[in-house]
Amino acid sequence: METNNIPHVQARFFTKQPQFSVPSAPFSVQAQVGTCDLSSLINSLLNEGDGEKTNVDFDFLIDGEFLRLNLDKHLENKGISTESLVDIEYIEKQQAPEPEDSLVHDDWVSCVQGCKDCILSGCYDNTVRLWSVNGSPFLTIPGHSAPVKCVQWITDDDSTVKTFMSGSHDQTIHIWQWDCESNSVDCVAACRGHAGSVDCINVDHTKQRFCSGSWDKMLKLWSAECEAVEDEDEDGDIPHKRRKTSRRKVQTRVPILTLSGHNEGISAVEWIDTNQICTSSWDHTIKTWDLEQAEEISSLQGSKVFLDMSYSPLNRQIVTGSSDRHVRLWDPRSSDGALVKSIYTSHTGWVSSVCWSKTNEFLFISGSYDSVMKLWDTRSPKAPLYNMTGHDEKILAVDWSIPSSLLSGGADNHLKIFQYKE
Numbered sequence: 001m002e003t004n005n006i007p008h009v010q011a012r013f014f015t016k017q018p019q020f021s022v023p024s025a026p027f028s029v030q031a032q033v034g035t036c037d038l039s040s041l042i043n044s045l046l047n048e049g050d051g052e053k054t055n056v057d058f059d060f061l062i063d064g065e066f067l068r069l070n071l072d073k074h075l076e077n078k079g080i081s082t083e084s085l086v087d088i089e090y091i092e093k094q095q096a097p098e099p100e101d102s103l104v105h106d107d108w109v110s111c112v113q114g115c116k117d118c119i120l121s122g123c124y125d126n127t128v129r130l131w132s133v134n135g136s137p138f139l140t141i142p143g144h145s146a147p148v149k150c151v152q153w154i155t156d157d158d159s160t161v162k163t164f165m166s167g168s169h170d171q172t173i174h175i176w177q178w179d180c181e182s183n184s185v186d187c188v189a190a191c192r193g194h195a196g197s198v199d200c201i202n203v204d205h206t207k208q209r210f211c212s213g214s215w216d217k218m219l220k221l222w223s224a225e226c227e228a229v230e231d232e233d234e235d236g237d238i239p240h241k242r243r244k245t246s247r248r249k250v251q252t253r254v255p256i257l258t259l260s261g262h263n264e265g266i267s268a269v270e271w272i273d274t275n276q277i278c279t280s281s282w283d284h285t286i287k288t289w290d291l292e293q294a295e296e297i298s299s300l301q302g303s304k305v306f307l308d309m310s311y312s313p314l315n316r317q318i319v320t321g322s323s324d325r326h327v328r329l330w331d332p333r334s335s336d337g338a339l340v341k342s343i344y345t346s347h348t349g350w351v352s353s354v355c356w357s358k359t360n361e362f363l364f365i366s367g368s369y370d371s372v373m374k375l376w377d378t379r380s381p382k383a384p385l386y387n388m389t390g391h392d393e394k395i396l397a398v399d400w401s402i403p404s405s406l407l408s409g410g411a412d413n414h415l416k417i418f419q420y421k422e
Helices: 035-046 071-077
Strands: 008-014 027-030 058-062 086-092 098-104 109-115 118-123 128-132 137-141 148-153 161-168 172-179 184-192 198-203 209-214 219-223 251-253 257-259 266-273 276-281 285-290 295-301 306-312 317-322 326-330 340-345 351-356 363-368 373-377 386-388 395-399 405-410 414-419
Touching: 008 071, 027 035, 035 058, 035 086, 109 405, 109 414, 118 148, 118 161, 118 405, 118 414, 161 198, 172 198, 198 266, 209 266, 209 276, 276 306, 285 306, 317 351, 317 363, 326 351, 363 395, 363 405, 373 405
Parallel strands: 008 086, 109 148, 109 395, 148 198, 184 251, 266 306, 306 351, 351 395
Antiparallel strands: 008 027, 058 086, 098 414, 109 118, 118 128, 128 137, 148 161, 161 172, 172 184, 198 209, 209 219, 219 257, 266 276, 276 285, 285 295, 306 317, 317 326, 326 340, 351 363, 363 373, 373 386, 395 405, 405 414
């Protein structure tokens, strides 16, 4: 029963998860209520009757932003009158990611990417490594003559022969074919043309082309075709007795296109359309390039070095990590001038790596020199959902290509896997 001493707010609750729906009639709730009390209220409504009892932790959103303060404080900050009827959305709270495994390398883990049930990692010991998603090692692959700075899967299907690529401080990009049945790998192409460390690579959705960014400030476009060439005898025939064990010739490949415009090294490349690429750089800019016109079409100016960038095709937005310890959300399509939509301030060191969820348009992760990986929701701009600790040194790379696995590689020579339940 309401009293004159305790202010109340009229609230109407709704959810997009039908298994948790409650009556849409307004409820009178205390203005100073928090998420725990609101969660208890929803559970009590769900548990009315003789059915199976539920006890679910819920999160609450008002106008698309998570409630992180008491209700009255949140409404005050947003300029919403406590006298008005407030619509409050509720969703099941995201569970905390759980540490699953820690994979030891011989040197810094500089890059990592998952694909279904496999993980690629690149290391400062000049090798690429292949792992199962449960942490079992498949292969350690030599081939580069300097630290591996970036890796990416080309094929992402269930075929028994998978292809991937690696870029290195040795200024080359290698394209590899892995026969999963025999657990053998061959380098089928060496891409040469950069004059500096290759720090980022990205393949397009057709798997026919990829782009690369380098410390030489150049953006290059390459063919991702990886047809192998077998060793031949003098008559041009493949010797019968050598077919199963023949080493493939390594093709030397040159770029299709080179684009210049950055004043410092390129830290990340992303395909944002069939013929458009976005790059971030140590020169404090994010540039968009048109491959058909072979030119720069836009440039966004930041205030500090961009160490990494991730683009989401689900929401067509970009997150960046910078040397000022901040993560920023950008909308490159914005017409109102507000290109930076949110700033996420929680890390205490350089933000070295960021990655969007492939299945949820609101979620992304970030890794930092402060040794912490954070899980963020764009609807909660004030604080991360969870901090994932365990690294003893700075984090150099994070990846969320496998929906159930959050990956991080660091200067403590470890690749860490956190299990995530959607």
